[in-house]
Amino acid sequence: MSSSKYLGVDIGGTKVHAGIVQAGELVQEVRFETSANAPKAQILSELAQQLAPLVTADVAGIGIGVPGLVDEANGIVHNVQNIPAWREVHLRQHLANCFGKPVYLSNDANAFAVGEKMYGQGQPYANLVGLALGTGLGAGLIINHQLHAGTLASAGEFGMIPYLDKTLEDYCSGKFFVQRTGQPGAVWHARAAQGDAEALAVYTEFGRHLGQALHIILYALAPEAILLGGSVSQGFAYFRGGLYESLGAFPFPLVAERLVVAPSALRHAAVLGAAALCHLKQRPLTSPPQAPAP
Known part of the structure; x- marks a missing residue:
């Protein structure tokens, strides 16, 4: 996944775990609770505020795993578990507007599988x-x-x-x-x-x-x-x-x-996998990835 920095975000029903991933390592992270029962706009605003300190100029993209249905092509999430207001959220557009970075989405189980494929026993x-x-x-x-x-x-x-x-x-x-x-x-x-x-x-x-x-x-x-x-x-x-x-x-x-x-023996597989979504979308794999250098 080269030495580029990506922000991986694992959104849960009540908590978010996010971190900067570089060369297969989580080099900076943050955890915070979501206002799960708040209006849609408030949750989006709080998410952007919490992520802002991590989105520095050298971050090449943002990958997000969400527990719900995801329209990957249009960057829309639907029916997010335990967040009633998130029935249809244009999440990619919101975060791209906030940070000016490419944003890639999938559901959280997909992010876990990608993390294992990129960095874990799935290689x-x-x-x-x-x-x-x-x-x-x-x-x-x-x-x-x-x-x-x-x-x-x-x-x-x-x-x-x-x-x-x-x-x-x-x-x-x-x-x-x-x-x-x-x-x-x-x-x-x-x-x-x-x-x-x-x-x-x-x-x-x-x-x-x-x-x-x-x-x-x-x-x-x-x-x-x-x-x-x-x-x-x-x-x-x-x-x-x-x-x-x-x-x-x-x-x-x-x-x-x-x-x-x-x-799984991989720590933070969901966050690593969310970040790896950026890599897979920008340069799909055609062969097993190489393990990151020790």
Whole structure:
């Protein structure tokens, strides 16, 4: 990604994490809360004010990951999660007018996948899926070294697929722990870390469900790697057994055996990926990127 500086912005429903990325490193960052229930114009104004100190003359572009539908061609975000006023926001135009920089948008799961492809374990793979396991289930798709966003950046919404009595998201995200046990995943993670048998059994059950989601991803895309992000992925050691139990039943064993499944080891993947959107839009990849110099 050369030595150019880019601003990566990860917009959440209540918080924003932004930072300057140069040569694959986050060299400056800021975190701030959003006025999630404020009018659209107020949120836009506050966002620009908070980002302004980072947008220096040597910043070559701004990349943004948003939890919602994104019209990448026109720079418009729709239906942003947990920000009711953001039903249709011309975000690219607003920030370009404020800062005079090129602005690139996609959804947050796509940004995570791009971060892994540019800087993380995804670098060697032509085809990979970045699977975000948090309060919901999101996915970013890299196909033949390129981000595949689809219409309104909505490709990869596996969480919305019907599964059992609900959807995959209900069984393969933080929702599972709350709906299944009445307690959040953090409680079960703490107990599993102490070797609690009940907690380990809950994680094994979660892993089996996640393995079924991976079946669907393999049928649809047959990627070489699936990299896991989000808060729930921190429990990988506890649900790995259940996940591979499910994968063992995949009807094409040679495909399943070649699949790499691993939790992300990349710090700040969403911000790095948001910044990397600038690079991908300006100079699409045609081969695996080189890792940044140590």
